[in-house]
Amino acid sequence: MNLPRGMKDFESNEQAKIEFVRQKFLETCKSFGFSFMSPSPIELVSVIEAKSGPAIRDEIYFFKDKGDREVALRFDFTVGLTRYVVSQKSLKLPAKIASFGGVWRYDEPQKGRYRYFHQWDIEVYGKPSLESDAEIIEFTSKFFSKLNLKNIVINISHRKLVEAVVKKIFESDEARVVGDIFRAIDKTQKKRKDEILTEYDQKGYPKEKLERILEFSKIKGSPEEVEKEFDISGLDAWKELKDLFASLKNRQVNNVIVNFGIVRGLDYYSGVVFEAFDSASDVGALVGGGRYDNLPKAFGRDDLGATGVAGGAERIVLSLESQGLQMPDAAPTVSVLFVNDEMLAPAVGITSKLRQMGIATEMDIVGRPFKKQIEAASNSRFAVIVAPKEYSSNNVIIKNMGDGSETIVSVDSLLSQAESLFIR
Structure with a gap:
């Protein structure tokens, strides 16, 4: 008998490695003062759509329950945690919350990512602040250090900065244009430049402007190196990025670079965004996160900022294995x-x-x-x-x-x- 496509059984040794990642995650949560909880594994489809829009139906497992309500299996932890925090009017802020568990995504199975996988997640809710963003990036760096993972580089960008550059180059404030170009930038990690140029030429975008924005998206390095390569004068978000890097340096987080090719959730993130990679592996991003003040607003709280990060445990296990690091297995002592x-x-x-x-x-x-x-x-x-x-x-x-x-x-x-x- 077969499993549905994209599903798998986790054998004892695999489960032991995931549990190893979970224990290191919990240790890091304790050292940073994050409280641990598990939001419901089932959400109303309308709640999930508040984060990602109706198109998310193509990427989730959803169905009608016996009460004829449209419900969905947990797509990530951010939705459930934000729903919970928004509903707790007396919750002491800032609230620092962590979760670890299984999530379901109806997307194309890939290396280290089945349609059911294990995710870790931390979120900070409260008054928006640069130090909250720095806190989740420091957590990410220290978590990987606790796992003894090497070659981890955290790539950081700022949505407002990239948006300002897109508007300047394309001379347009139109949301459709900004969204299209963000998608073009996001494709640079998966497609060749000529493929992107051809695709967007057919959409009517000038090749010269597209080439300029794609070249901009390749800019990487320390803030000092970026300033030498690109004129960032007049971009307010650049000061936020520089201040963030100063805070991270003070926190002894040194494995960070600016990367304007990182944009993440196109209609979701509102400020700092970042992804972490094992530079010696082709497994893809191990984590992704950033500021998403728009989601609490969508749930009815204009007074609540939010920032967070999440990653897949299975991909971390792949990196641990590729680096030859020892993890416990299921064998008895x-x-x-x-x-x-x-x-x-x-x-x-x-x-x-x-x-x-x-x-x-x-x-x-x-x-x-x-x-x-x-x-x-x-x-x-x-x-x-x-x-x-x-x-x-x-x-x-x-x-x-x-x-x-x-x-x-x-x-x-x-x-x-x-x-x-x-x-x-």
Whole structure:
């Protein structure tokens, strides 16, 4: 029997790696003072459309429930968290909220992104401030550091700055023109320049102006380098970007660059936007985020600013694996083996006591011969062998499954020193 297209089963080792990312995320949340919650996995379609418009129906799983209401599976966490915060009139601000869990998207499956995947998310709600934007970017940088990921570069831009340049080059304030050109900029990460020029020439946009904006979108570097390459005089948002970089420097966040090719959600973000990449990988953006003050307004709160960031856990796992970083798998730390049936009862007792001490312990429960038990224990770090001769003296054998070395210890020592014996 087959699964629907874009869906998959997460096997134990995959789930263990996702849980590793989740634990590091929770540790980072704690150090930054983010509270953790899980918004509803089902939303009204009308609520999701408030963020992304009616076109979002092409990208979500939606259906009518038994009450004939149009509902949808959770597309991301931002919608649910913003809906929740907007409804809590007495919530103390600024509110710093984090979530981790599964989301569903009806888009084309790709590397590291199925139609169901695991996402982490943090949001800051309250009076709009540059330091709130700096906080989520610092969180992103420190989270990747906690994962020991290298080669992470955070690319930062500003929607208002890019919009001002588009309006100047195309000599138009028309929303349709700005939206079209933003889409052209967004395509530069996926399509060749000549393909974009051909597509937009057919839409009636002058080639010379398109080339100018595409060249602008390639500008990257430190604020100092950008100022040498492009005349940013008269662009108010540039000061905001420079102030943001100054705050990040003070926070010891150095893996950041300006990249005017980052625009993100075309009708959604309202200020600073950013994406983070593993520069040694082709897996795509690991995270994306920015300021989105428009969404609380769409939900009826004009007094509430919002900024946040989210990323897929599976893509992070791909980067961890590509860099050869060790993550825990589902294999137990210890396997308890019994040589014959008489040793079954003491083996069960030892197994239970080790588990009570918090040590991941496995043992045979179907009566396999000792040789088969050893084969099954090959993925464990250690084996505790309960054998008649040794156990008659209240001893057991500890076998290191990595190098094959064996040590005889007393059962009392095993249980009193288990952490030092196995967790190292």
